[in-house]
Amino acid sequence: MKMFGQSALARVGALSVKLKILSLSLLTAIGMLTIGGVFWWSQNEVAGAFNKLDQSAGLARSVADLSDIANGMRNIGKGYLARPEEKDHELFEAKLSEAHGVLDDISAKPVAAAFSAEIADVRDTLDGASGAFSSLNTVQREIGFNSETGLRATLSENADEVLKRLKKEMRFGGGPDFEKMVTTMLDVQLSEKKFILDRNDVALGNFEVAFGRYERLLKKAYLPNEIKEDVGTKMAIYREAFDAYTAAVAEKDKSIELLETLFDLVPPRLEALNNAAREAELAAEQDLETVRAYSTLAVVSVIAAFLVSGVLAGMLIGRSIANPLSRLQNAMEELASGHVDVNLPTAKGSVEIAAMARTVSVFQENAVERQRLAAASEEENAQRDARVARLESLIANFEATVGQALESLDRSTSDLTQTSAAVEAAADDVAQQADRAGNAVRVAAENVNSAASASEELAASINEISNQASNSTTVAKKAVASAEGTSQTMGQLSRAADRIGEVMGLIRDIANQTNLLALNATIEAARAGEAGKGFAVVAAEVKQLADQTSRATEDIASQVEAIQMSSSHALEAIDEVTGIISEMEGLASAVASAVIQQDAAVQSIAKNVVDASTRSHEGAECMTAVGSATEHARATGGEVEQLATSLSEQAALIRSEISNFLSGVRAA
Numbered sequence: 001m002k003m004f005g006q007s008a009l010a011r012v013g014a015l016s017v018k019l020k021i022l023s024l025s026l027l028t029a030i031g032m033l034t035i036g037g038v039f040w041w042s043q044n045e046v047a048g049a050f051n052k053l054d055q056s057a058g059l060a061r062s063v064a065d066l067s068d069i070a071n072g073m074r075n076i077g078k079g080y081l082a083r084p085e086e087k088d089h090e091l092f093e094a095k096l097s098e099a100h101g102v103l104d105d106i107s108a109k110p111v112a113a114a115f116s117a118e119i120a121d122v123r124d125t126l127d128g129a130s131g132a133f134s135s136l137n138t139v140q141r142e143i144g145f146n147s148e149t150g151l152r153a154t155l156s157e158n159a160d161e162v163l164k165r166l167k168k169e170m171r172f173g174g175g176p177d178f179e180k181m182v183t184t185m186l187d188v189q190l191s192e193k194k195f196i197l198d199r200n201d202v203a204l205g206n207f208e209v210a211f212g213r214y215e216r217l218l219k220k221a222y223l224p225n226e227i228k229e230d231v232g233t234k235m236a237i238y239r240e241a242f243d244a245y246t247a248a249v250a251e252k253d254k255s256i257e258l259l260e261t262l263f264d265l266v267p268p269r270l271e272a273l274n275n276a277a278r279e280a281e282l283a284a285e286q287d288l289e290t291v292r293a294y295s296t297l298a299v300v301s302v303i304a305a306f307l308v309s310g311v312l313a314g315m316l317i318g319r320s321i322a323n324p325l326s327r328l329q330n331a332m333e334e335l336a337s338g339h340v341d342v343n344l345p346t347a348k349g350s351v352e353i354a355a356m357a358r359t360v361s362v363f364q365e366n367a368v369e370r371q372r373l374a375a376a377s378e379e380e381n382a383q384r385d386a387r388v389a390r391l392e393s394l395i396a397n398f399e400a401t402v403g404q405a406l407e408s409l410d411r412s413t414s415d416l417t418q419t420s421a422a423v424e425a426a427a428d429d430v431a432q433q434a435d436r437a438g439n440a441v442r443v444a445a446e447n448v449n450s451a452a453s454a455s456e457e458l459a460a461s462i463n464e465i466s467n468q469a470s471n472s473t474t475v476a477k478k479a480v481a482s483a484e485g486t487s488q489t490m491g492q493l494s495r496a497a498d499r500i501g502e503v504m505g506l507i508r509d510i511a512n513q514t515n516l517l518a519l520n521a522t523i524e525a526a527r528a529g530e531a532g533k534g535f536a537v538v539a540a541e542v543k544q545l546a547d548q549t550s551r552a553t554e555d556i557a558s559q560v561e562a563i564q565m566s567s568s569h570a571l572e573a574i575d576e577v578t579g580i581i582s583e584m585e586g587l588a589s590a591v592a593s594a595v596i597q598q599d600a601a602v603q604s605i606a607k608n609v610v611d612a613s614t615r616s617h618e619g620a621e622c623m624t625a626v627g628s629a630t631e632h633a634r635a636t637g638g639e640v641e642q643l644a645t646s647l648s649e650q651a652a653l654i655r656s657e658i659s660n661f662l663s664g665v666r667a668a
Contacts, residue, residue, distance in 0.1 A: 096129075106119060
């Protein structure tokens with residue numbers, strides 16, 4: 001086994017690296033394709049099983065939905081039997097259409113092919129229920145959904161018309177036979193209603209007895225021929241409608257029985273379909289689990305086989321590449337560390353590693369030659385470095401001495417420039433401050449003059465305000481007096497309204513008493529009979545006048561109450577106005593006192609403003625003198641700055657010439 005491994009390694013080692021990598025890539029691609037094919041096959045199998053399971057589960061859900069729809073149809077039928085309505089038939093048909101849609105969906109599923117018989121049974125049962133319900137609705141439409149439609153309306157209309165005709169004749173005299181006919185008709189109607197409610201043979205027999213009694217009475221009753229003929233015609237129509245009603249009721253009972261029978265068949269047939277769907281779903285689940293297990297086993301097996309073969313191939317190819325590279329790497333590391341006498345691996349063959357070995361041997365030869373040239377160049381460089389060191393020492397000493405002198409000159413020039421700039425800046429600052437101070441003093445003088453004029457105008461205005469405040473106080477006192485007079489007047493008006501109200505109350509009491517007396521007089525006149533009719537008319541007129549007086553009194557009372565309310569509101573408003581005017585009077589007095597005090601203060605301000613104006617003119621003249629002095633200082637600073645600039649330029653020229661000289665010496 002060991003010999004076989006060495007032989008295989010030797011055969012693989014004879015291949016090129018490119019061919020080895022290509023072989024490994026090809027093996028990987030074949031493995032991936034194999035895994036992909038197996039995985040694709042497994043997924044198709046799982047998808048098919050899952051699709052079958054999904055269809056089976058969907059079939060079970062559809063059967064459950066169909067069961068709900070069938071229950072809804074049955075509930076509609078029960079509601080229709082309890083209270084028939086045309087809309088219930090429409091709802092029933094809509095539910096049937098919905099059930100057909102679900103059945104069509106179920107039939108379209110491939111897994112439902114095995115349940116076609118159960119599906120057909122459910123469809124036939126629901127269609128039969130629909131036919132029975134339609135027949136029931138047709139019969140019910142003939143009978144009538146209420147007492148105003150169908151045969152029930154015909155019965156009610158004819159019986160009611162006969163009763164109305166008989167009762168009408170009774171009001172104009174009629175006779176005892178009319179009363180008997182009315183009683184008999186009421187018995188017929190009563191027995192009809194009982195049959196409609198009970199619908200049994202006893203109720204039908206009672207109706208036949210009542211109707212026979214009516215027929216016998218109609219023949220022997222003493223009624224006008226025209227009335228007898230009219231009653232006979234309407235009751236004949238009534239009898240035909242009742243016979244049709246009894247036949248329709250019998251047909252309705254048959255339809256109800258058929259409908260209930262069909263509805264009883266629906267649950268077991270749906271249960272059979274549901275059981276079949278459940279069995280199909282369980283079988284699909286088992287198939288899915290089986291397919292998943294086989295698919296997983298196949299994929300895992302292929303992946304394991306690929307991993308084992310890939311690892312073995314990778315190890316074989318890796319060793320065939322790694323061993324020669326390792327030996328070549330060791331030789332290159334020795335060569336890189338400076339050991340040119342290293343032994344290189346065998347460089348036979350035409351593969352990539354052999355080519356790399358030949359290239360490294362060239363590097364070894366170049367390294368030996370570089371060592372020989374480096375030894376010869378090293379001695380020559382040592383002699384040249386000694387001469388350069390002596391020259392560099394002389395240049396460095398000269399450069400240091402001259403540099404120190406120039407640096408001292410630069411510092412002096414810089415200090416002189418900074419000093420001149422500081423002097424010039426200080427002069428500019430002083431000039432600006434003096435200019436701003438002069439402007440401020442001039443503006444202050446102008447403002448002081450304006451303030452003096454404004455103070456004089458303010459004093460005049462304050463005098464005028466004082467006069468107006470005095471006038472306001474006088475007017476406020478007059479307004480207070482007027483408001484108090486108005487308040488007294490409104491109080492008198494309110495008291496007068498109260499007195500009017502008392503008078504209205506007295507008038508109301510008198511009107512009520514008069515009304516009572518008129519009522520008593522009317523009663524007495526009624527007792528007197530014909531003799532008291534004239535007195536009754538007078539009493540009625542008196543009662544009417546008393547009512548009118550009472551209503552007028554009520555209107556006046558309401559108007560008086562409105563006047564009292566308005567007077568009260570007006571009195572309150574006048575009191576508020578009086579208080580406000582009194583406050584205004586106090587404020588006007590306070591303003592007058594304050595104005596007098598302000599007048600004195602303004603006079604003092606005017607005097608101080610005149611003094612400030614004089615001082616402002618003196619300050620402006622001083623600021624002008626300061627400005628002239630700063631101009632002279634600025635000129636002196638400029639001259640110093642020009643001198644410092646000239647010195648700096650000369651120093652820069654000297655430094656440049658020395659630098660050029662030393663550069664030339666170093667280059668030589």
